[in-house]
Amino acid sequence: MPDNDNDESHDLFLRLYVEHEEALRCFLLTLLPGREEAREVMQGVAMVLWRKFSSLSSPSNFRPWAFGVARMQALTFNRDRQRDRLVFDEEVLALLADEADHEADAHAAERAALDECLGKLDPAQRKLLEAAYEPGTRIDELAVTMGRTPMSFYKALHRIRLALMDCTQRVLTREGMA
Numbered sequence: 001m002p003d004n005d006n007d008e009s010h011d012l013f014l015r016l017y018v019e020h021e022e023a024l025r026c027f028l029l030t031l032l033p034g035r036e037e038a039r040e041v042m043q044g045v046a047m048v049l050w051r052k053f054s055s056l057s058s059p060s061n062f063r064p065w066a067f068g069v070a071r072m073q074a075l076t077f078n079r080d081r082q083r084d085r086l087v088f089d090e091e092v093l094a095l096l097a098d099e100a101d102h103e104a105d106a107h108a109a110e111r112a113a114l115d116e117c118l119g120k121l122d123p124a125q126r127k128l129l130e131a132a133y134e135p136g137t138r139i140d141e142l143a144v145t146m147g148r149t150p151m152s153f154y155k156a157l158h159r160i161r162l163a164l165m166d167c168t169q170r171v172l173t174r175e176g177m178a
Helices: 004-031 035-051 059-080 090-120 123-132 139-145 150-174
Strands: none
Touching (some): 004 035, 004 059, 035 059, 059 090, 090 150, 123 139, 123 150, 139 150
């Protein structure tokens, strides 16, 4: 018989892990010499995170906690491979980890600002933008289906991109992130 508390814990862990998996992978790529090493350490990180998930004080602390686990796993991995001349010493690794953590925070702030600005677009602009970034979309074909010339479509898309860039910068400045 399934344990509902365990099921809820498992579901929460999976939701948080999937939400932060890409950032964790990028973080590890900055600390390790290559993708294969990052993939190997990422597997270990996932196992440690799951094993120690019950010690997490709050779901809102998942990201910094997971990054701390990833940092320790990378240190351990590098320590175990100390004979390899491509391994960074601990001081360099700590500097890289701090920089990667800062970059992840900056990326999250930029994404939040962009989301806010996307919400300010009028429905026609939003529809045009979403259609343009649909996988497999050809702009020339999309323009014809929307009753536009490809050039007018490109110009409209360019104006929307510029407006989003300006809006994102304003939001980041307002939040003290620019």
